[in-house]
Amino acid sequence: MNTPFNTRILIVDDEEIVRDSLRESLRPPAKKDEVLAAAAAALFDEPEPAPADAPPPVAPLEFEVDEAAGGQAGFAKVKAALAEGRPYAVIFLDMRMPGWDGLRTVQHIREIDTRAEVIFVTAYSDHSVDEVVAKAGANVGYHCKPFAPEEIRQLATKGVHDWHKVRGLEQLIAIIGQLRGGEREINVLLNNILGQIVNIVGTDAALLGRTGPGGVFEPLLGIGAWEHPSEAGTILNLVGNLHDCDPEGGVTLRDNVAIMHLESFRIAALLSKASSFNTEKIYLLKLFLSSAGQALENARLQETVLRSEKLSALGGALAGIVHDLRNPVGNIQNLCDLVDDALREDRPDEVRELIPLVREASGDAMGIVNDVLDFTRKARIERGPLSLETLGRQLTEKTRHIFARGVVLLEVRVPAEATILVDAPKLQRALINLIKNAAEVLEARKVSNPRVTVTLRLLAEHVVIDVADNGPGIPPELQGKLFEPFATHGKSGGTGLGLAIVKQIAESHGGTLTVQSSPAGATFTLRFPNA
Template identity: 40%
Template sequence: MEEANTLVLVIDDEELVRDNIEEILVPRAKNHLDESINEAAHILFDMPQPILSPRNNNIPVFSVDKAANGPDGLKKVKDAVEKNRPYAVIFLDVRMPGWDGLETAMKIREYDTKAEIIFITAFSDRSIEEIVDKAGQNVGYHCKPYATEEIVQLATKAVTDYNRLRNLESLIESISSIGLNEHQLASLLKNILDQLANTLETDMALLGKLHDDFSYEKVLSIGAMEEKINLQELVARVKDIKIAPQEVIQVDELVLARLNCYSVFAVLKNQGRLKTEKMYLLKLFVQNAAQAIRNAELHEELLRKEKLSAVGKAMSMVMHDLRAPIKNISVITALMRDEGLESEWLDMVDRSATQASEIFDDFLDFVRDSPGTKETVDLKSLLEEALVYVKMKDGFDNICINVDCPDGLTVQADKSKIRRAVANIVNNAVDALIDHSVPRATISLTGVRNYQQSIAEVIIRDNGPGIPDNIMRTLFEPFVTRNKANGTGLGLAIAKQYIIAHGGEIKVVNEKGARFTIALPASQ
């Protein structure tokens, strides 16, 4: 661990004050004159304790520099920062000719935002709120006349706070540079919430995701927060406040910390107010914690891309081996027909071979993010063809499926890809209805034209149990299966990628079952 910074700068236009603070903070060397004075004081005044004694070991060994005015003090601060030996504490007189104390502090903050500034003055010309607003959170204020012990205590506390914050900075910055996986991210979020709660000395706190639409998704909580606080009311207050992504504020008894997409609500005991030093510490913690969370998310995103890349390479090799056998299936069925063999089973084999070939192609297109070839496509026939891919599923015949789309409604699309996207959504709906044994199971596919926005909408609705709230936000992420015995976890991810690539949009809500809405550019 680095040696503690105990550098002190005294800026005061009175030489007597500068020298006096230096004498107080710099330890006196024990000498024969001190012993003589102590002995005389004991004889004359019957004093049991010496009036001049060595510094207590618990008090830091300070090093003091002095400046007679604001510009001289600023120069010393700049020089110290350039030499990487910044001051930990700056004692600053408020009333000085030329630059006053507040103006000097504001100029110092342009070069050093971390030094603990302690204003020493006999006149309270400025409010503490104004000083904090202009000179930063890490400031103190003490009125003259002062006692020796007060200066020592102020300097000791300021040096302690300064070094504690620097150590915390180093620690959190180190943590924020580490890549974390999803499990470690969960542990990080829990530690962040615990640290904030401990710092705020509260037993009610809540951490969750605050989305762009200001809906709040709970992740973790401490105490009976949800029972005693109206969460919708809190979110509404946040919406009105418009707090920055990495900021901490206090509104009455509520403390809100934003960590990018995450937010922490905490309720202070006895409606207390946070001290400026604690608010500064919280802001520092939140900024670095937000960076740690971001690094974890980037790490997860990188892993997903690497996984997709690996799957793409594996699928390319599989395709190389399977392409010829799959293509040969249609050749074989054609030869069988030439021999006079006709059967609906042959038609089914042809459809299955075509479907298998398209699945391979679509899968590879997804991994490679290949652009589609757009053409004018009749939407009604596209929906009907998409159902053909699902009809071979066990239990399909027990589900009532309705298609309602006006004739002549067309879209500009890659027919294979949009058909595959619709089939994937319907396939998931069939699985949900069968798995939950939904009575009178129904799926409806509706196509409508939105003339105002020049789009065509496909609405796919089922009367199943709907999508659980805890997976709604991650529904379109790749490689995440939803309690299904079979499946790659890519169906809805592929659907979303295809639709976005067409300049379209896909949304899902629970509305007496799951309701997917696909918006695509309509043909003119």
């Protein structure tokens, strides 16, 4: 919002004398008394002093003036100015002109520029005010000929300020939209708010903090010269205790510092030029602070909801993990009791039969624990060469128990003599998860001639692995949630981490995990660079 002040003005009139008169009104020569005063000072070296109590003169705006002798020429200048990124703030326009009259001209201008303040300067008009407003928009004005130079300067000054006020509001609305649709985290939002205030005020130093007991200011965030709050002692000396600054949404000016109240926070911004902090900026700041306060409140509510959702999800996940662990741990306990009985009664053959069952139950328990650890630790990938033939053979061996009953068939297709660079244990774990999931679905749905097919392909720079089944496919409402952690999607067992871990492994290899589904089956595809 620190846009350079635009004082560009376009005069469109077919009469050269009118254009000259308007131009001289906007850019008058030095006044005669000023010239005489300068001559007297040079001659007598005794300039008349200004009264001691006289206010400092207000510097008039320096207008940049362009001219056009007709409507079409004026339209061309507006178009060129927009293309240069230097639009006109105010356009003085005659109504009666040969070719395009004033109304037709402004209609064409409004097609490309709806922001310029248009002022008709005319002795008469062939159009009613209602017609002009309907066709040219509400931001048009009238001034009748003849005119006084002071009137033209005042109209131009007001038009320029109105143009900037609307631009400021447009930018403010955009900023507020970013705040409302932006980050939920309070600290990130506060940083954003502080940055936008710096932009609005036009400063290079600002500080945000809280007021504690007794109004003592505790710095939290800083920008520019006050970037490090611990080093911003100057601000504390300048503003002192802030407990007496304006209430919510207020702006206080103190010792060339603007102090703002935002909920429980205080913001101080150093003003580079006190005169530049005008009523318009204070108005924009108050609007911004009001919306920023609402954004903070919304962020707090969102954080509360998210925290509640996370706690609920964590509680559900822990309940699921504990439930899944109870079965294998309970089996281990029961099997240990049986082993103990067999040892006491000297039945070694029975002990030998029970040991594999203990191992299987402990393996199930460790699988659940490893799922949780793998998901939470995000262990580093350690790549090494792996033959695709070796990978295919290992997958067949390590999933043999899944297909031992012969209900579901496994087919592994691999190219000969192909080697890839991967973290072999993690890739195997990912593929076994996919194979196991597919087999469980096929068996649960009692699919006719169930089959899981694993296809490994080595492309020019990528490895692509498909795990496909001939099941009923995945319902559309579940496809977007498949890779969410702790989601079992109707399965009676498991932690719900399997697919989340597979996705994590794919991404840690710099790749992706995708799924395609149809009534003829589902295919999960792992794709990652071979490097």
